[in-house]
Amino acid sequence: MDVVSNEVLWGIGMPRGTELTEYALLDGGVLATALLPGAPNHVEAKSLLDAVRAGALAGCTTSGALGGLYATLSRSGDGPLDDIARQVRALVEPPSSLLVLISGLEASLKMLELAARHALAPERLHTARDAATALAAGVSIVYTYDVDAWEPFLADGLHIGGPSSVMARWFRRPGSESRKPARANGASGHS
Numbered sequence: 001m002d003v004v005s006n007e008v009l010w011g012i013g014m015p016r017g018t019e020l021t022e023y024a025l026l027d028g029g030v031l032a033t034a035l036l037p038g039a040p041n042h043v044e045a046k047s048l049l050d051a052v053r054a055g056a057l058a059g060c061t062t063s064g065a066l067g068g069l070y071a072t073l074s075r076s077g078d079g080p081l082d083d084i085a086r087q088v089r090a091l092v093e094p095p096s097s098l099l100v101l102i103s104g105l106e107a108s109l110k111m112l113e114l115a116a117r118h119a120l121a122p123e124r125l126h127t128a129r130d131a132a133t134a135l136a137a138g139v140s141i142v143y144t145y146d147v148d149a150w151e152p153f154l155a156d157g158l159h160i161g162g163p164s165s166v167m168a169r170w171f172r173r174p175g176s177e178s179r180k181p182a183r184a185n186g187a188s189g190h191s
Helices: 003-007 028-035 042-054 063-075 081-092 105-117 122-137 147-156 164-170
Strands: 024-026 059-062 099-101 141-143 159-162
Touching: 024 042, 028 042, 028 063, 059 063, 059 122, 063 081, 063 099, 063 122, 099 122, 105 122, 105 147, 122 147, 147 159, 159 164
Parallel strands: 024 059, 024 141, 059 099, 141 159
Antiparallel strands: none
16 A cells, blocks of 8 residues: 555554455444444344454444444434434444544545446445445455445445345345355354
């Protein structure tokens, strides 16, 4: 990675040059599902997030996903805004092992490239930002409940790795015989 890429990564206790190839990116939808008890798949997402925070699964998210999570939780009316901010901060502050990828120049330029190449609608630009940030950091595995949003980026080197309920549905879709599950930390992401 070049000098500009030094700003791409931020993580508690993460030394510069850390390889993130074994990390899985948790998108904002997985984080929101984990924090909203009434959400479908809440138990699955919370278990996944708890495993990442405890260090049992190498995981990361993006600064943009954290901002989106704050917006989602504040729209849900799930408490005062300062409580919501504390709840989001708690996901990444020590002792959490969830790393945060920050979009620097390299990722920003890649986002524009991806958006143009895939002719993305404006409401999908945040997914392109997260995809570009992951790719710039060397992360190729994505955990998401919104496969349709991430599917354009499979051609760019990203792979859907979970959660399990997504993998079970996705592999039953037409054309899924050519899809292979991504592996993070030796786990297939589906059962």
